[in-house]
Amino acid sequence: xxxxxxxxxxxxxxxTVNGETKKVFAHxxxxxxxxxxNDLKLTGTKEGCGEGECGSCSVLLDGMLVNSCLVPMAQAKxxxxxxxxxxxxxxxxxxxxxxFLECGGAQCGICxxxxxxAAVHLLEKKLEPAPTDIREGLAGNLCRCTGYMQIFEAVTxxxxxxxxx
Amino acid sequence: xxxxxxxxxxxxxxxxxxxxxxxxxYVDDMVLPSxxxxxxxxxxxxxxxxxxxxxxxxVNWNDFVIVTAKxxxxxxxxxxxxxxxPCLAAETVNHPEEPILLLAHSDRRKLxxxxxxxxxxxxxxxxxxxxxxxARKSTIIWGADNTFKSYLIEKGNVDAVWxxxxxxxEGEYFTGAQEQLYIENNGVIxxxxxxxxxxxxxxxxxPYYVHKALMALCGLSENKVRVVQMETGGAFGGxxxxxxxxxxxxxxxxxxxxxxxxxxxxxxxDMAATTKRHxxxxxxxxxxxxxxxxxxxxxxxxxxxxxxxxxxxxxxxxGTIHAGGPYYWPNVRIRTKAMATNTPPHGAFRGFGxxxxxxxxxxxxxxxxxxxxxxxxxxxxxxxxKLGQTTTTEQTIREDIDLDRLLGRALxxxxxxxxxxxxAKENKNGSRKKxxxxxxxxxxxxxxGSGERYLNSLVGVEADAExxxxxxxxxxxxxxxxxxxxxxxxxxxxxxxxxxxxxAQPDTTVVPNSGPTVASRTxxxxxxxxxxxxxxxxxxxxxxxxxKDDYTPEQFRTACRxxxxxxxxxxxxxxxxxxxxxxxxxxxxxxxxxxxxxxAVYVAEVTVDLTTYSVTVDDFVALxxxxxxxxxxxxxxxxxxxxxxxxxxxLYEKVVWQNGRMINNQMTNYIMPxxxxxxxxxxxFEELGNVHGAHxxxxxxxxxxxxxxxxxxSAVEDATGIxxxxxxxxxxxxxxxxxxDSLEQAVPSSARGTA
Numbered sequence: 001x002x003x004x005x006x007x008x009x010x011x012x013x014x015x016t017v018n019g020e021t022k023k024v025f026a027h028x029x030x031x032x033x034x035x036x037x038n039d040l041k042l043t044g045t046k047e048g049c050g051e052g053e054c055g056s057c058s059v060l061l062d063g064m065l066v067n068s069c070l071v072p073m074a075q076a077k078x079x080x081x082x083x084x085x086x087x088x089x090x091x092x093x094x095x096x097x098x099x100f101l102e103c104g105g106a107q108c109g110i111c112x113x114x115x116x117x118a119a120v121h122l123l124e125k126k127l128e129p130a131p132t133d134i135r136e137g138l139a140g141n142l143c144r145c146t147g148y149m150q151i152f153e154a155v156t157x158x159x160x161x162x163x164x165x
Numbered sequence: 166x167x168x169x170x171x172x173x174x175x176x177x178x179x180x181x182x183x184x185x186x187x188x189x190x191y192v193d194d195m196v197l198p199s200x201x202x203x204x205x206x207x208x209x210x211x212x213x214x215x216x217x218x219x220x221x222x223x224v225n226w227n228d229f230v231i232v233t234a235k236x237x238x239x240x241x242x243x244x245x246x247x248x249x250x251p252c253l254a255a256e257t258v259n260h261p262e263e264p265i266l267l268l269a270h271s272d273r274r275k276l277x278x279x280x281x282x283x284x285x286x287x288x289x290x291x292x293x294x295x296x297x298x299x300a301r302k303s304t305i306i307w308g309a310d311n312t313f314k315s316y317l318i319e320k321g322n323v324d325a326v327w328x329x330x331x332x333x334x335e336g337e338y339f340t341g342a343q344e345q346l347y348i349e350n351n352g353v354i355x356x357x358x359x360x361x362x363x364x365x366x367x368x369x370x371x372p373y374y375v376h377k378a379l380m381a382l383c384g385l386s387e388n389k390v391r392v393v394q395m396e397t398g399g400a401f402g403g404x405x406x407x408x409x410x411x412x413x414x415x416x417x418x419x420x421x422x423x424x425x426x427x428x429x430x431x432x433x434x435d436m437a438a439t440t441k442r443h444x445x446x447x448x449x450x451x452x453x454x455x456x457x458x459x460x461x462x463x464x465x466x467x468x469x470x471x472x473x474x475x476x477x478x479x480x481x482x483x484g485t486i487h488a489g490g491p492y493y494w495p496n497v498r499i500r501t502k503a504m505a506t507n508t509p510p511h512g513a514f515r516g517f518g519x520x521x522x523x524x525x526x527x528x529x530x531x532x533x534x535x536x537x538x539x540x541x542x543x544x545x546x547x548x549x550x551k552l553g554q555t556t557t558t559e560q561t562i563r564e565d566i567d568l569d570r571l572l573g574r575a576l577x578x579x580x581x582x583x584x585x586x587x588x589a590k591e592n593k594n595g596s597r598k599k600x601x602x603x604x605x606x607x608x609x610x611x612x613x614g615s616g617e618r619y620l621n622s623l624v625g626v627e628a629d630a631e632x633x634x635x636x637x638x639x640x641x642x643x644x645x646x647x648x649x650x651x652x653x654x655x656x657x658x659x660x661x662x663x664x665x666x667x668x669a670q671p672d673t674t675v676v677p678n679s680g681p682t683v684a685s686r687t688x689x690x691x692x693x694x695x696x697x698x699x700x701x702x703x704x705x706x707x708x709x710x711x712x713k714d715d716y717t718p719e720q721f722r723t724a725c726r727x728x729x730x731x732x733x734x735x736x737x738x739x740x741x742x743x744x745x746x747x748x749x750x751x752x753x754x755x756x757x758x759x760x761x762x763x764x765a766v767y768v769a770e771v772t773v774d775l776t777t778y779s780v781t782v783d784d785f786v787a788l789x790x791x792x793x794x795x796x797x798x799x800x801x802x803x804x805x806x807x808x809x810x811x812x813x814x815x816l817y818e819k820v821v822w823q824n825g826r827m828i829n830n831q832m833t834n835y836i837m838p839x840x841x842x843x844x845x846x847x848x849x850f851e852e853l854g855n856v857h858g859a860h861x862x863x864x865x866x867x868x869x870x871x872x873x874x875x876x877x878x879s880a881v882e883d884a885t886g887i888x889x890x891x892x893x894x895x896x897x898x899x900x901x902x903x904x905x906d907s908l909e910q911a912v913p914s915s916a917r918g919t920a
Binding site for chain 1: 175177178180181182183184185186187188189190191193194345346347348349350396397398399400401431432643644645646798799801802805806807808809810831832833837838839840841843845846
């Protein structure tokens with residue numbers, strides 16, 4: 001938060017969050033992450049590093065996987081934002097959640113919402129991701145607990161089950 | 166009674182669903198009415214006297230709650246072991262980032278600017294930043310001689326071995342600081358009212374450590390301090406002692422303002438100000454026989470403790486006891502020290518001193534092998550501890566551990582022999598050199614020596630009138646699976662479905678003190694107490710004739726209802742009892758150091774690229790004997806996660822210091838492994854059992870931190886012929902060593918070392 005931001009008045013920003021239209025008063029440079037967590041009480045989106053390295057704050061913005069700590073509200077204006085809370089109806093969500101539990105993909109859980117969003121995004125792009133696709137597709141989401149192996153296993157399992165159907 | 170096999174099964178993680186839906190509540194997700202936010206004004210210098218604190222007149226300070234050392238109602242210290250660390254520096258500062266003053270405000274943005282608007286004038290004093298400078302004692306910064314703690318282990322007569330030795334092998338080894346880098350930063354909320362005292366909700370490992378520290382700091386009695394552990398987003402030791410500091414800060418602000426105060430660090434503050442793994446230096450001098458047997462040796466192990474004593478004495482203890490590795494030393498002298506420097510105190514981090522001294526031991530075994538002219542495999546085979554032999558502390562190995570066979574299996578699983586031959590052939594050409602390396606090691610579970618006796622842990626299990634069982638422990642879940650494993654043990658003991666057992670949220674007004682969640686002790690020691698307390702419930706119901714020997718969950722429910730109707734509650738406790746055959750002499754550092762050791766052999770395969778100077782781990786085999794696997798998926802997750810963290814320790818994670826301050830305190834320039842950086846980590850277990858652990862379990866949480874670094878450097882040596890002795894090993898280190906190596910081509914590279 002620098003001086004120029006302080007000088008900028010708050011303004012109304014209208015955008016769609018998890019399918020609902022939301023209007024918030026925010027500084028244009030306020031982080032989408034803070035608006036989601038503080039104004040809209042969507043605390044499933046986590047802050048890990050605040051500089052776009054760890055991916056814990058991942059959300060989908062107009063279908064793209066972004067770090068919400070790097071998105072100013074000015075950019076979110078009019079956008080469609082989906083957080084972990086808005087994913088429950090997604091066809092891949094339940095299988096991924098179950099596979100994460102089955103395989104041990106969630107330990108401390110703080111990276112998990114972001115990791116699952118990244119996994120959904122990856123599986124939407126690739127029907128049958130190769131191991132390198134999974135490694136690269138999730139490389140923007142850091143996990144300090146699992147060593148990633150069990151996360152790869154969970155994602156692979158969901159991809160295989162989907163193809164088998 | 167249904168014969169269940171809940172222990173050993175991959176039951177779902179108790180709090181798993183909340184975690185995969187984003188519903189799990191971490192401290193930063195919690196908001197209290199009229200809550201303020203707190204921030205910390207910290208020292209900008211390494212050491213000096215505080216001369217003056219001034220406040221920028223452009224800020225309306227009446228809006229802020231301001232706390233200094235003068236506002237502390239009790240003792241200005243973080244009560245732990247030595248009580249030398251102030252909660253807020255009053256007259257002097259001893260490290261960069263030392264807390265001096267606290268601010269609170271309802272607007273986080275104003276707070277950030279206000280921190281910058283407080284200026285502190287110092288009279289700087291000379292500071293010390295390395296183990297060597299500290300040991301020189303030309304500047305005394307702590308106690309009489311800059312030494313927090315020293316230990317001496319003497320076994321046999323080392324002085325007599327040198328003349329018999331065919332070889333005397335020396336080496337010096339270094340490990341760097343490492344950041345725990347839990348993804349959730351440190352955070353707490355504190356609230357205060359005169360009637361109930363202080364309540365703290367936080368991200369933490371040891372509720373009763375915080376409880377003890379807050380009593381001393383706030384001058385409050387036991388029942389006026391309440392500590393509640395929230396869902397904790399990783400810890401790895403990093404939330405063992407530091408939460409007492411941040412909880413103290415929030416409590417002081419809450420007491421002064423009368424409002425709840427939240428302090429959550431951002432990543433830069435967390436990395437710069439909180440604890441890291443102790444940097445270390447180890448020196449080995451070993452007498453070896455003609456055929457490669459260790460006759461005896463001297464080991465000198467020194468760690469950098471930072472500015473205050475905190476846990477350094479205990480970290481040093483574990484490093485000391487593990488310094489001899491899984492080998493038989495007929496004679497040994499181990500001298501160890503924890504030294505003071507003007508950096509933020511180093512602290513608990515998975516492995517707790519053992520990864521440091523074991524790194525040195527394993528690298529030194531490779532050096533001995535080279536001097537004797539035998540392979541890294543053979544030198545280990547000839548020196549492994551065996552049943553009936555004694556460790557460096559003269560603890561007799563009573564379990565039938567066959568390290569020779571364990572090593573053989575690890576070599577087979579990794580295809581070691583064939584790869585070793587193939588790489589030697591293929592490395593003759595091209596700039597990408599491949600190598601394979603091993604490390605053998607052990608890790609003691611539970612507190613060292615008489616530690617568990619002092620902890621005197623207490624565990625409770627209760628049942629309600631519906632037959633629902635609840636486990637009451639202060640042992641915290643932070644990813645490792647505490648909730649799940651302890652519920653499995655209770656369910657199995659009671660013959661009930663896993664779903665009928667829950668775990669209470671750690672809250673010091675609800676759960677007894679089952680000890681800190683550290684030292685790989687939870688499954689093994691707390692687990693065993695949970696088992697006893699659960700059995701206590703069963704016995705109580707049977708004695709009261711409400712329950713027969715065989716029963717269904719439905720009959721258990723009826724029995725609970727009838728018992729509670731008559732007695733009000735149904736709750737049983739179990740307290741730790743030290744095994745009769747465990748003897749430990751704290752003075753001589755001799756005896757049964759740990760109730761059980763886990764044993765392991767790890768194999769790493771690497772590619773060293775001599776164009777980019779990067780090292781990539783291509784394959785990793787982790788084979789360990791851990792007593793009993795209580796939950797296969799969780800156990801495997803502990804190993805893969807630990808190996809990944811240790812790969813970071815070996816190859817990526819470098820803390821860059823400048824006058825005692827970490828200057829790369831961001832995830833952007835302190836690099837931890839991503840999913841694209843890691844090899845397949847292949848995990849294998851053996852189960853010998855352990856009479857002291859629940860269902861035969863030993864501790865496993867820390868074990869995987871010990872082996873990867875030496876195994877990887879051994880593999881790098883196999884690939885390049887260069888004997889690296891220091892981690893982290895970054896591309897620039899490799900570049901420098903290869904350059905020197907090529908300058909010294911007259912000497913065969915295999916006969917040289919690089920420190």
